[in-house]
Amino acid sequence: MKTYDLERFKGITVAMYSCYDEKGEVSKEAAKKLARHYANIGVNGLYVGGSSGEGMLQNVEERKQTLEAVMEEVGQEMTIIAHVGAPSTRDSVELSKHAEQVGAHAISAVPSIYYRLSPQSVEHHWQQMIDSTSLPFIIYHIPQTTGFQLSKALLTKMAAQDKVIGVKISAESTFELQQFKAAGGDDFLVFNGPDEQYLAGRSIGADGGIGGTYGVMPELFMKIEQCYVEGKTEEARKWQFIVNDLIAELLSFPSLYGACKQILKLRGLNTGEARLPFLPVPEAEISRLEAINEKILSYINQAQV
Numbered sequence: 350m351k352t353y354d355l356e357r358f359k360g361i362t363v364a365m366y367s368c369y370d371e372k373g374e375v376s377k378e379a380a381k382k383l384a385r386h387y388a389n390i391g392v393n394g395l396y397v398g399g400s401s402g403e404g405m406l407q408n409v410e411e412r413k414q415t416l417e418a419v420m421e422e423v424g425q426e427m428t429i430i431a432h433v434g435a436p437s438t439r440d441s442v443e444l445s446k447h448a449e450q451v452g453a454h455a456i457s458a459v460p461s462i463y464y465r466l467s468p469q470s471v472e473h474h475w476q477q478m479i480d481s482t483s484l485p486f487i488i489y490h491i492p493q494t495t496g497f498q499l500s501k502a503l504l505t506k507m508a509a510q511d512k513v514i515g516v517k518i519s520a521e522s523t524f525e526l527q528q529f530k531a532a533g534g535d536d537f538l539v540f541n542g543p544d545e546q547y548l549a550g551r552s553i554g555a556d557g558g559i560g561g562t563y564g565v566m567p568e569l570f571m572k573i574e575q576c577y578v579e580g581k582t583e584e585a586r587k588w589q590f591i592v593n594d595l596i597a598e599l600l601s602f603p604s605l606y607g608a609c610k611q612i613l614k615l616r617g618l619n620t621g622e623a624r625l626p627f628l629p630v631p632e633a634e635i636s637r638l639e640a641i642n643e644k645i646l647s648y649i650n651q652a653q654v
């Protein structure tokens with residue numbers, strides 16, 4: 350059995366978006382406001398500095414500032430997972446230590462990016478982070494962006510450590526999700542990555558989800574979760590299908606993050622533009638996005654979680 354409290358990581362964890370000011374600099378104020386917004390909704394946790402958080406587009410100092418803002422605002426109320434993965438092991442370890450200092454509840458990391466690495470290199474990279482703190486560690490498996498195919502053998506080896514409490518799996522294979530859950534065992538958490546298959550992931554063994562589109566509609570994922578837990582399969586499917594049509598629309602913009610951040614802005618939560626190379630929503634498409642926002646808000650209203 351793991352010695353860490355695993356319960357606190359279950360449920361809906363929003364992969365928080367980046368927060369910048371008008372000049373594109375990290376804004377602690379905007380990050381606090383956004384974190385507060387999710388706490389008020391009753392979201393269980395936040396995943397800070399991951400894909401949606403543009404951690405890979407920020408320097409170490411900016412990533413620290415963002416995490417500090419979140420911890421200061423909601424660190425006592427929500428479960429905060431700090432994504433500390435960076436291309437270099439050195440930066441990743443620095444971010445890991447910082448996450449522990451400011452009180453994050455877990456650290457998580459993708460493999461190093463850009464270089465094609467051996468499994469031994471990735472294992473060592475992760476192990477350095479793990480050994481640098483007493484925090485639990487969550488592997489972030491997202492092969493479509495990192496190019497690294499995590500094997501069941503490496504997963505099993507990693508999961509045998511007390512500190513390695515789970516894996517966030519963004520690969521679009523529920524079979525792989527199920528296999529990883531089986532390999533990790535009952536006291537090993539599996540987080541669904543693809544938001545489009547939250548219900549499928551849960552049904553086949555995921556303990557919860559961490560997602561990039563949750564940020565504009567956490568209520569709808571909380572609704573799917575609630576229906577799932579209550580055994581209301583048909584209703585859960587209905588909400589998953591609604592969510593999927595909305596995601597398909599969001600994915601039709603030049604960048605998903607640009608679209609999601611623009612939606613928040615329409616709701617009075619200004620987090621600045623997505624950082625380039627992620628493109629903002631083109632002027633000509635703002636009205637189409639406004640219509641999508643209205644649609645999401647009306648579903649949120651119907652969901653009543």
Ligand SMILES: CC(=O)N[C@H](C=O)[C@@H](O)[C@H](O)[C@H](O)CO
Nearest residue numbers: 400519542543544545560561562
């Ligand atoms: C590939 C990728 O970034 N996956 C994200 C995290 O797992 C998801 O949350 C997606 O953003 C989401 O499912 C929309 O496709």
Ligand SMILES: CC(=O)C(=O)O
Nearest residue numbers: 364399400401560561
């Ligand atoms: C989607 C997700 O989990 C992330 O943005 O890191």
